[in-house]
Amino acid sequence: MPKSKVRKKSVYTPPEGVLPASAARAQAAQPSPRWYAPVMVALMLLGLLWIVVYYVAGDRIPLMTTLGPWNFAIGFGAMVAGLIMSMRWR
Numbered sequence: 001m002p003k004s005k006v007r008k009k010s011v012y013t014p015p016e017g018v019l020p021a022s023a024a025r026a027q028a029a030q031p032s033p034r035w036y037a038p039v040m041v042a043l044m045l046l047g048l049l050w051i052v053v054y055y056v057a058g059d060r061i062p063l064m065t066t067l068g069p070w071n072f073a074i075g076f077g078a079m080v081a082g083l084i085m086s087m088r089w090r
Contacts, residue, residue: 031090040085047078 054071058064064071 029090032088036085036089040082040089042082043078043085044082047075047080047082050078051075 050071053061054064054075058071067074
């Protein structure tokens with residue numbers, strides 16, 4: 001039985017103005033500055049350290065006694081800020 005001919009298709013490239021805006025932004029993404037990663041890690045560690053200090057010696061530190069349960073908001077807020085930064089890190 002004879003073999004059929006294989007037609008080669010050209011690769012489709014969309015016209016210039018058809019690309020969605022998100023694809024254009026993804027192509028233009030630059031790497032993060034050098035200070036970004038240390039600040040991100042520092043925020044996560046600072047939040048963790050704040051909560052640990054509050055548990056261990058919170059009743060002996062006047063500022064932490066005054067803040068009360070807001071210490072958790074400060075600690076977790078710093079950690080969440082670091083995690084949000086980690087999603088934007090390139």
